[in-house]
Amino acid sequence: MSALRPWAGVALLLLPVLIWVLSLAANYDVIADVDVSRASLAPSVDHWLGCDHLGRDVLWRLITASESFVGPSLFACVVALVIGVPAGALSGWLGGLPASLTRFGLTTVASLPRFVLVLLVCAAFGNSVQLIALAAGVAYAPTLAEAIYARIQSFRHRGFVLAGQAHGLRSGRILWLHLLWVNHRRLILRHCVQLFAYFLLLETTLSYIGGLDGAGSFGVAQPDPSWGNMIAFEWREPQANIWATLAPGLATALVLLGATWTGRSLIEEQA
Amino acid sequence: MSVHLRSLRILAGKRALVSQVSLHILPGQITVLVGASGSGKTLTARSLLGLVHGIEPGIVAADLEIQDGEVIHRPYAAVDRERAFVPVRGPLIAWLPQNPRAALDPLQAVGAQIRDCLKLSGQNTGLDVAPEPWLERVSLAKSVGRLYPHQLSGGMAQRVGIALALARGSRFLIVDEPTTGLDPSLRAGILEELKRARDSGVGLLLITHDLRLVRQLGDHLLVMDRGCIVEDRPAQDLSAMQSAQAQALWQATLRLEARQ
Amino acid sequence: MLLLWLSCTPTAPPMAPSPLDSAWMGQIMAQPQLFTQTVDSERTAWVALHANSWRGAHRGTGTPARRASDLHADLALRVAGLEATGWERTLSAWSPLPAGSALPFFAGLSALEAGGAPTKWWKLIDTDADPVVLQATQAMLKQPTLSTRLADTMGNPLLERVDQHLAARLGESEEWPSGTAWTEPLSSGEARSIPDPQLPWTLSVMLLSTDQAVGMEALLFSDCLSASVCGPDAMAVLGVDPNLGPSDNPNLARSIAQSLDQVLDTWARDQRKNASPEALGLLEDLQVVQKFRGQLLLSLADEALDQGHPKQAVVLVQYAMDLNAPRTLGPVNSPTHFAVLAQAHLESGHTREALDALEVLTRSYPEAVGADEILGDLAILEGLDRQGDSKEN
Amino acid sequence: MFSLLIMAPLLSMSTAGAASFRYAEDQAPGIVNPLFSTTMGEARVNELLFDGLYSDSQELATVPDLVQSDELSEDGLTLTLRLRSDVSWHDGRPLQGQDVAFTVQAMKEPGTLSTEAGRVSFIERVETQGDSLVVLHFTEPQVRPQDKLTFKILPSHAFSSTVVTRSDSFRTRPLGTGPYKLVTYNDDNSITFQANSEGLGGKARIAEVVMREVSDKSYQAKLLLYESLEGLVRVLPRDLAVLQNNRKIELYPYQTNSWWYVGFNQARAPFDDARVRQAMSYLVDVDALLAPVGTGEVLSGPFVRSSPFYNHQVSPRTYNDTRAATLLEEAGFASEGGMWTRDGEPLTVTLSAHRTLESAQEVVINLQSQLRSGGVTVEVEFLDEAEWKARIWRQQDYDLVLSQWSFDRNEDVREQLHSDGARNFGSYSNPEVDALLNEARATRDPQVKKAALRKVHALASQDSPMIFLWTLDSYSAISTRVDDVVIHPFYFFTWVRQWHMGS
Known part of the structure; x- marks a missing residue:
């Protein structure tokens, strides 16, 4: 089991990505799918997970909901990488004043709780998933940068770095290729997996809260589906198809589990 | 083409780690730098590559000159050191650190x-x-x-x-303690490789505390003690060494050999 | 409280059988096949009776059809009463009455039907009114009674219509009165349409049957525990004091309704523990408890109206209703509920709310349209000098 | 889990004083000023704070409130009122005739832009004689002017001018003569009211009333069940069953004359064209819109089905895409790839809905879906109270609105449908409708009024200034701890003085 776990984790993580591709390829219209004659249908051959209380196909919405987090969370990862990796790597490599300044800046960002930071950004600049992704990426960057900083600093004077320099490898090449790519890509990947999971949870939470007040003030607003707003939309309905509430919750749990397993396997092999 | 290092002085605070060291590495020759642990030999070797980290600004002055063909004359200066060494590292001088595995x-x-x-x-x-x-x-x-x-x-x-x-x-190769921790047969093999490198025209700076190596493959000998060069001579006839420190080292080596 | 607690403990002696056990509900719970036997012969009519869709039921034959017919007759009588009140109040409040209109003629007819004095209305008929109206009024003034047929209708359509009603009531004609409205031009160019105030009265006479049914057929779905114990009496037997008190106190009505709920809840709980699955199916499918409860409260509401306590009546009917389908006739919400509610609202001065209740009736019972229209006029009159207010949300 | 987190602070308020009546509103009124109330929530708060010259008895007859005695002149042109001498404002100052004069003048004042101006248009001027004698002069003879004098009276000494603005500080420091006075606006948007010991007929029996803002209606029912509230103004249809079965809660029918609609901004293309509006209404399947909201009745015009004015000959529009297509083509639209365009521009509209409108989300999503299938793109925005008043009422900057109108028992739609109506923010204008509305207001023959308004119904249905949706039955739920509750069918708190907390 423990040997299978990393693979199961990766499989669970890849699942939403595959679903995302499927959803982009498919021609499901989230807006026009309402059909109250199908309200709260139980799962059947035509609708594998049944329908929600407006008669929309739960499975299709579950699939389409991947659009609300897969792309944005990848974007969040890119943002975190673009900010966190250079900041951490350069301050670790250079040390001294540049490192102090960069780390001061990052610590300032990190001192705000991430969730609060995201909410602040939403409140100030409006509520869109891309913006939330940007905020999440920025909010996560200090964590990534700090991790990389610590590692680069400890690797900075290892023999092979000196040898590489002696061989005439340019600092940039040693830093980016040998230190970051060859030696720390797992670390970076693990942080990306963590951020992916974090963003999924964030988006789901925000969309859930947004879905509760019926007006979609946070996160993804109906009719666009999100696993969070799907739960919020259904759970108060006394006659709801139980799958319409459970399925998005289970999907979230599975992907998070996948992220945990994958992340753990990346740590184990690192050591 | 040859490498000449002149008047190297490395300070840690006010203490001089290396003072007034000059050395030459010539193509197709092996220069052996011998000294007890802490005598400053590794530091000297690394300063050839501008890799003296952790004690800066420690180098007060040195001229590094690589002659023949492209002549590079680099007075040591705190500024812009990294870039100054770019043409040196690799194409001219390579370095094999003491623990070769850590260098990979x-x-x-x-x-x-x-x-x-x-x-x-x-x-x-x-x-x-x-x-x-x-x-x-x-x-x-x-x-x-x-x-x-x-x-x-x-x-x-x-x-x-x-x-x-x-x-x-690389035209020149600095080898730091190549035989430490190796059994005699492996040691011989490595020395063989170094000889072959020399024979192909590479100039070597061999750093060791083992004078026996000098006998086996040295062309020129430098002995360092407490940051200074105390002996600078051809590697033949080691018994004729001038300085007391070098003599002591030589005697120790002979005793070691005798025991073995 | 202590008693309740005792009844819940397993060591308590078994409770004395509830009077409900011997009533129709208890019987069908004990012997579900009895229910099947009873309804098998006239299934359609019984289903319609259960759903309180009387118009459908009384077209059938047999006991359920006759019972539905009786209930419909009772409803028609209630609607007639509402309409009579409506005519009286509307025309009293209407000032000045439109010149030359036939309205007072119909007001007089309505008053006569309700056992009142028609002359004060008929005397209001202007001499410049439609000659047909004038002629009919004069004829009616000469014979102000509706117990015998008219001596001579003189080819007057209004008199002919009155005579048609009388013929139908006396069984001298098989023809049902048409119930078409009388129209006359309005100043604004539209038509004034006056509903026939006699229609519900005639219906109530024609629909009333002489039901001979006994036993389960007579009692099923009724508000009776036995042939002799019905309505408020049944409540007393069940241990709920149906005394509405001297004043129109809605709180008292609420507490009566709540104590009734306790009795019925206890019984239903016992049934759920002990009854056979088949019987339990009946309990749920037929909504036995809700239906019986609704009927009892309705009869108490009727009682409250008789005592001049309309606020209590409103509370009791609202308790009796199934609020999940508040504007739909169904097994719990019978047409009588809406008729009683309309009357209670009307008597407590809430004419507009009475219309809410009446409107539900007009969808299935066109004879209520007349009452709805005339009470609508009353509601308008009451608001003529008011300024409407409207708000968002 | 999240719901618990959100509810935690709400539950904590259950420890508030046992003698207070706490009721929930979806949204706290932003403005407490009877000159500008547009929502039911505001009307209810006004009822607690202010009194009118006359008000409704429980039998819904007009009875004197601030008035001691009155006398109508024989020509019906003047009404002389003697005010009660034992009434004072919440700050202790006595009620005076000039307060009445001020109120009427402020409502009439063009600069005030009161939404209630229509209520005093029949008063030509107000004269005061001494402190307590007020003479009202009417523009035309009145029969029962008392019936029209139920508007709330404001204290003249709280204002500097009869030109009052919405932002006047009065809105947060209201001063009335009503049974309750406003004590505090609390941090959680709730408002605490305390019984006014100087009130008419003595102090109200419940010492404190608290209005709580609970924007999520689903929690309102839960808070009532957990005894964190004593009253819900309006219960969601889906909570009815639970509340009806709860012995600690009484349900009271409330506010039945209300209907939902989707309004068009007719001052703006393409909805200035009746054909486009009709086409849109043919693209909507109202039954399917209603199904997820609850049980209600689909309407064909601006009256509820039980209204005497409802025209039963007009049937509600039903979905008819071919009819819609014909109308849109006549209006110059063409279908491209299933979507309607005119001059190359796709038919894209924004639907604005009030953030707290119950079940609005379901309706909006459903409507969006139906119109998408019909070839119209709908974008949705939810507005909060302030935005709503600014964008919809004042600037009339919108395409479509989803909202609900509630009427008192007169069901006077003049303000909504007359071209100079104060609530006609959709700019509907039809001279025939104007004439009929005027006739309906002028006549004293109920059947003429009925005929006129039934015709208005038919015309409005034809012109489609809005898509008339439905009416829902609504109930208030009040804890059985509160006794002698009688709810006014429109203003709710009119008879709150007699309510009391039982043992």
């Missing part, structure tokens, strides 16, 4: 690292970047290319280090 990227296969050096050297562009010939040149099996540093024995690591330097195409 732990997470990259040996072959890939040799390939990197080949690419860097610029001499093997295009298709001919296979690491195998270089492994063979240092008497290693081709399959070693697929191994990672932690899978190498000490001797193999040392050979890989030499192969890297050769692949890099």
Whole structure:
């Protein structure tokens, strides 16, 4: 089991990505799918997970909901990488004043709780998933940068770095290729997996809260589906198809589990 | 082409770690730098490459001059040091640190690292970047290319280090304590490799505390003690060494040999 | 409280059988096949009776059809009463009455039907009114009674219509009165349409049957525990004091309704523990408890109206209703509920709310349209000098 | 889990004083000023704070409130009122005739832009004689002017001018003569009211009333069940069953004359064209819109089905895409790839809905879906109270609105449908409708009024200034701890003085 776990984790993580591709390829219209004659249908051959209380196909919405987090969370990862990796790597490599300044800046960002930071950004600049992704990426960057900083600093004077320099490898090449790519890509990947999971949870939470007040003030607003707003939309309905509430919750749990397993396997092999 | 280092002085605070050191490395010759631990020999060697980290600003002054053809004259200065050494590191001088395994990227296969050096050297562009010939040149099996540093024995690591330097195409090679921790047969093999390198025209600076090496393959001998060169002479007839420190070292070596 | 607690403990002696056990509900719970036997012969009519869709039921034959017919007759009588009140109040409040209109003629007819004095209305008929109206009024003034047929209708359509009603009531004609409205031009160019105030009265006479049913057929779905114990009496037997008190206190009505709920809840709980699955199916499918409860409260509401306590009546009917389908006739919400509610609202001055209740009736019972229209006029009159207010949300 | 987190602070308020009546509104009124109330929530708060010259008895007859005695002149042109001498404002100052004069003048004042101006248009001027004698002069003879004098009276000394603005500080420091006075606006948007010991007929029996803002209606029912509230103004249809079965809660029918609609901004293309509006209404399947909201009745015009004015000959529009297509083509639209365009521009509209409108989300999503299938793109925005008043009422900057109108028992739609109506923010204008509305207001023959308004119903249905949706039955739920509750069918708190907390 423990040997299978990393693979199961990766499989669970890849699942939403595959679903995302499927959803982009498919021609499901989230807006026009309402059909109250199908309200709260139980799962059947035509609708594998049944329908929600407006008669929309739960499975299709579950699939389409991947659009609300897969792309944005990848974007969040890119943002975190673009900010966190250079900041951490350069301050670790250079040390001294540049490192102090960069780390001061990052610590300032990190001192705000991430969730609060995201909410602040939403409140100030409006509520869109891309913006939330940007905020999440920025909010996560200090964590990534700090991790990389610590590692680069400890690797900075290892023999092979000196040898590489002696061989005439340019600092940039040693830093980016040998230190970051060859030696720390797992670390970076693990942080990306963590951020992916974090963003999924964030988006789901925000969309859930947004879905509760019926007006979609946070996160993804109906009719666009999100696993969070799907739960919020259904759970108060006394006659709801139980799958319409459970399925998005289970999907979230599975992907998070996948992220945990994958992340753990990346740590184990690192050591 | 030869390397000349003149008047090197390295300070840590007010204490001089190295003072007034001058040395020359000539192509096709092995210069052996001998000294007890802490005598400043590794520091001197690294200063040739501008790799004196952690004690800066420690170098007060030195002239590094590489003659013949492209003459580079670099008065040491705190400013812009890194860039000043770019043309030196690799194409001119390679360095094999004391623990050769630590000098290899732990997470990259040996072959890939040799390939990197080949690419860097610029001499093997295009298709001919296979690491195998270089492994063979240092008497290693081709399959070693697929191994990672932690899978190498000490001797193999040392050979890989030499192969890297050769692949890099450096004119000069600084070898720090190549035989430490090796059993006699392996030691002989490594010395053989170094000789072959010398014979191919590479100038070597061999750093060791073992005077026996000087006898086996030295062309020129430098003895350091407490940051100063105390003996600077051809490697023949070691018994005629002038300084008391060098003599003491020589006697110690003889006693060691006798015991063995 | 202590008693309740005792009844819940397993060591308590078994409770005395509830009077409900011997009533129709208890019987069908004990012997579900009895229910099947009873309804098998006239299944359609019984289903319609259960759903309180009387118009459908009384077209059938047999006991359920006759019972539905009786209930419909009762409803028609209630609607007639509402309409009579509506005519009286509307025309009293209407000032000045439109000149030359036939309205007072119909007001007089309505008053006569309700056992009141028609003359004060008929005397209001202007001499410049439609000659047909004038002629009919004069004829009616000469014979102000509706117990015998008219001596001579003189080809007057209004008199002919009155005579048609009388013929139908006396069984001298098989023809049902048409119930079409009387129209006359309005100043604004539209038509004034006056509903026939006699229609519900005639219906109530024609629909009333002489039901001979006994036993389960007579009692099923009724508000009776036995043939002799019905309505408020049944409540007393069940241990709920149906005394509505001297004043129109809605709180008292609420507490009566709540104590009734306790009795019925206890019984239903016992049934759920002990009854056979088949019987339990009946309990749920037929909504036995809700239906019986609704009927009892309705009869108490009727009682409250008789005592001049309309606020209590409103509370009791609202308790009796199934609020999940508040504007739909169904097994719990019978047409009588809406008729009683309309009357209670009307008597407490809430004419507009009475219309809410009446409107539900007009959808299935066109004879209520007349009452709805005339009470609508009353509601308008009451608001004529008011300024409407409207708000968002 | 999240719901618990959100509810935690709400539950904590259950420890508030036992003698207070706490009721929930979806949204706290932003403005407490009877000159500008547009929502039911505001009307209810006004009822607690202010009194009118006259008000409704429980039998819904007009009875004097601030008035001691009155006398109508024989020509019906003047009404002389003697105010009660025992009434004072919440700050202790006595009620005076000039307060009445001020209120009427402020409502009439063009600069005030009161939404209630229509209520005093029949008063020509107000004269005061001494402190307590007020003479009202009417523009035309009145029969029962008392019935029209139920508007709330404001204290003249709290204002500097009869031109009052919405932002006047009075809105947060209201001063009335009503049974309750406003004590505090609390941090959680709730408002605390305390019984006014100087009130008419003595102090109200419940010492404190608290209005709580609970924007999520689903929690309102839960808070009532957990005894964190004593009253819900309006219960969601889906909570009815639970509340009806709960012995600690009484349900009271409330506010039945209300209907939902989707309004068009007719001052703006393409909805200035009746054909486009009709086409849109043919693209909507109202039954399907209603199904997820609850049980209600689909309407064909601006009256509820039980209204005497409802025209039963007009049937509600039903979905008819071919009819819609014909109308849109006549209006110059063409179908491209299933979507309607005119001059190359796709038919894209924004639907604005009030953030707290219950079940709005379901309706909006459903409507969006139906119109998408019909070839119209709908974008949705939810507005909060302030935005709503600014964008919809004042600037009339919108395409479509989803909202609900509630009427008192007169069901006077003049303000909504007359071209100069104060609530006609959709700019509907039809001279025939104007004439009929005027006739309906002028006549004293109920059947003429009925005929006129039934015709208005038919015309409005034809012109489609809005898509008339439905009416829902609504109930208030009040804890059985509160006794002698009688709810006014429109203003709710009119008879709150007699309510009391039982043992």
